[in-house]
Amino acid sequence: MTTGHDRAESTVTFAGIRNQVPGPLLRTIFSQVKGAEVILTFNVDSLITFLSDKEQCRTKLQQIGLDKYIDWRTLENLKNSSPVAWRSAIQRNLARGLVEESGAKHHTIFYITPAGSTSWTYWLVHLSNSFKARDVMMELHWQQANHFSHYLEPDIFTLGYRTNDDEEATGQNGLNLGQAFQFDAIASDRCRAGLSEKLVPLIFDSSQPILFGRLLENIGSSTPATVDMIRLALDPAIRAGDLSAKSKDGKTRAKGTTIHSDDVLLPSPQKPLFFVP
Structure with a gap:
């Protein structure tokens, strides 16, 4: 465990599941340290190999409180699937566990590929109690667009098991576990358009007016968008x-x-029949 030097003194960095960062420790940090931020990093190739080893993985994940968040049957089906499917599954399964077990109010859960000739990628999880800290991290993702990516919905995403991805539940062949999105201009346009389509009806359907800050708190960590991108939407x-x-x-x-x-x-007093962003 090391303390970050380029952020607040309360920032703590952990590397990988094998260091056995327990959920209770994360929860203690976020319940007792004001302005706490925690950064978790995972080597993707090692993590995929590790999650393929069911017996060892279950024991390790039980020790850190994450085993109950894993859809083990889906992971078994993913053994011979593409890296895209694996990375989407990692985000949807493990991210939900890390967020819920930590008690952190905000998070980012995206991938980064370092500059240079290296082919390896790692999963960068940022947990915090400050929405501003989360937004600053998202701005960094978009500024370094060539190195960051994700495998979730382009606008608002959900974590954990999804029935629509379940072959037995849908009767469809194969697993639909996401596609790669870079933090580039195309992804930005898709994100903004998708947010417009979803947020405007959400506000119309609300029984009461909503503060913009409350809207950000409600959806902020479930989107790759920054605050400015939500404003544009x-x-x-x-x-x-x-x-x-x-x-x-x-x-x-x-x-x-x-x-x-x-x-x-x-x-507005006159509700439109439909909205086109």
Whole structure:
């Protein structure tokens, strides 16, 4: 265990499952250390090999409290599958366990490939209680787009087992466990468009107005987007008058890029039949 030098003093870095970072220790850190941040790194190739060894893996994961989050049957089916399927499964299964066991309020769970001729990739998990810390980490991902990637939905994703990926539940052949997304311009456009399609109806369906800051807290860690990207996703609806964003002193925002965390979001009185971002 080492303490990071380029971030706050409360940042702690762990490397890999084999160091046996237990869930209770992470929970203690996030419940007792103000502004805590924890970074976990995993060598992907080693992790895939490790997860293929069922007996050894189950024992190790039981020791650190993560075994109950693993869909063992799916992992068995993945033994001869592609790296894309493996990396998606790692994100969906282990990330949920790490987040829930740690008690951290915010997280990023993406992959990084270092610059240079190396072919290896590692999984970088950042846990924190600060949404700002999470947003700074996401900004870094987009700035270093050539090196970061993920295998989840491009806009809002879910972690853990998904029935739609289960061959027995759907009757479909094969496993649909994601595709690779780089943090590039194409991914940015898909992320923004997807967020527009999902967030605007979410606000319309809400029984009460919602603070923009509360919206960020609710969906912030379930998207690869930064705060500014979420603002851009809401911008078309606000400019068109489909959504209203009001400041705490009652002023109406003319565009999504100027929304503040304490602004209130609410649908316009005349609800549109459909919304096209």
